Amino acid sequence: xxxxxxxxxxxxxxxxxxxxxxxxGHPDHGSTLRTAVVEATGExxxxxxxxxxxxxxxxxxxxxxxxxxxITLDGGxxxxxxxxxxxxxxx
Numbered sequence: 001x002x003x004x005x006x007x008x009x010x011x012x013x014x015x016x017x018x019x020x021x022x023x024x025g026h027p028d029h030g031s032t033l034r035t036a037v038v039e040a041t042g043e044x045x046x047x048x049x050x051x052x053x054x055x056x057x058x059x060x061x062x063x064x065x066x067x068x069x070x071i072t073l074d075g076g077x078x079x080x081x082x083x084x085x086x087x088x089x090x091x
Contacts, residue, residue, distance in 0.1 A: 010039060012038055014036045015086075057072070057073055
C-alpha cells in the first residue's frame with residue numbers, strides 16, 4: 001500500500017540564525033536574528049516542495065522533514081554563513 005502524502009501545514013515560523021561553531025568546532029547556530037511567519041501560497045516550487053511567503057521571507061519547505069530547502073530574505077539571498085530553520089511546533 002502506498003504511503004499517504006505528508007500534510008502541508010498552512011504556516012510555519014522560520015528562524016534566521018548565524019552559522020557559528022563552538023570551541024570544539026561543532027556547529028552552533030547561535031541566537032535567532034530574525035523570525036518570520038510564512039503562509040502557504042498553494043504553489044509548489046521547481047524542486048517539488050510547497051512554497052511559503054510572509055514577513056519578507058519566501059521559502060520552500062519540505063513538510064516531511066521540516067527542512068528549509070530554499071529561501072530568500074527581503075528579496076535576496078541570506079548573508080553568507082546564515083541559515084534558516086523551522087521553529088519547533090508549539091506545545
